[in-house]
Amino acid sequence: MEIVTITGKVKYPITLDPSVWIFDDRKFDLDQFFSSQGADHHEAEELEIDRERLIREGAVAPPTLKSEKKYEKEKLLDGTFAIRLEPFLKNAEVSESAVQCLFKTEHDEFSISIEEACRAILCFSKKGKPLTEDGPVHVYFEDGSNRSNPIKHVKEIHMI
Numbered sequence: 421m422e423i424v425t426i427t428g429k430v431k432y433p434i435t436l437d438p439s440v441w442i443f444d445d446r447k448f449d450l451d452q453f454f455s456s457q458g459a460d461h462h463e464a465e466e467l468e469i470d471r472e473r474l475i476r477e478g479a480v481a482p483p484t485l486k487s488e489k490k491y492e493k494e495k496l497l498d499g500t501f502a503i504r505l506e507p508f509l510k511n512a513e514v515s516e517s518a519v520q521c522l523f524k525t526e527h528d529e530f531s532i533s534i535e536e537a538c539r540a541i542l543c544f545s546k547k548g549k550p551l552t553e554d555g556p557v558h559v560y561f562e563d564g565s566n567r568s569n570p571i572k573h574v575k576e577i578h579m580i
Contacts, residue, residue: 422438422439422550422552422555422556423435423436423437423438423556424436424438424542424556424557424574424575424576424577425575425576425577426508426509426512426576426577426578426579427576427577427578427579428518428522428578428579428580429514429515429517429518429579429580430512430513430514430515430518430579431512431513431515432511432512432513433512434508434511434512436508438542438544438550438551438555438556438557439544439550439556441501441503441544441545442501442544442545444503446503446504446507447501447502447503447544448501448502448503449499449500449501449502450500450501450502450541450543450560451499451500453502453541454564454567498547498548499545499547499548500543500545500546500547501543501544501545502541502542502543502544502560503541503542503544504539504540504541504542505537505538505540505541505542505559505577506538506539506540509534509537509538509579512579514534514579515579518534518579518580519533519534519580520532520533520534520579520580521533521534521536521537521540521577521578521579521580522576522577522578522579522580523559523571523574523576523577523578524574524575524576524577524578525571525572525573525574525575526573526575527573530559530571531580532561534579536561537577539561539562540559540560540561540562541559541560541561541562542557542558542559542560542574543557543558543559543560543570544556544557551572554572554573555572555573555574556574557574558570558571558572558574559571559574
């Protein structure tokens with residue numbers, strides 16, 4: 421079992437088990453997140469609202485519960501999922517004196533500001549599989565600047 425710890429200047433050190441995040445409602449599709457980075461989020465919301473309106477008006481048939489369940493199951497089996505780091509940092513209660521977040525990996529350490537860490541994204545599943553070889557998580561920056569080269573082999577998130 422691969423775990424990640426949050427340690428250092430925190431009130432509550434936390435142990436994270438990314439293998440259970442597949443059941444977490446806060447997870448999201450990472451590929452979809454980055455593909456919508458360039459798109460206008462307001463436009464996407466409007467499209468969703470229009471789709472809902474069309475269903476209510478009867479212009480478009482709503483998906484059945486059975487087909488929705490099948491679609492969600494298929495998505496879990498082949499999706500690439502991530503979760504934000506921020507809620508875990510809030511639970512750990514990072515000290516106000518902390519200024520840096522250090523990602524400790526098997527081979528190296530990477531340091532970013534606490535503000536950047538709050539916006540960081542932890543990928544825990546690629547194409548429906550846990551990140552067993554270079555995981556348990558990959559760290560991506562929200563702006564996608566390290567999308568092609570995420571921080572891998574993360575074992576500890578240490579607040580300095």
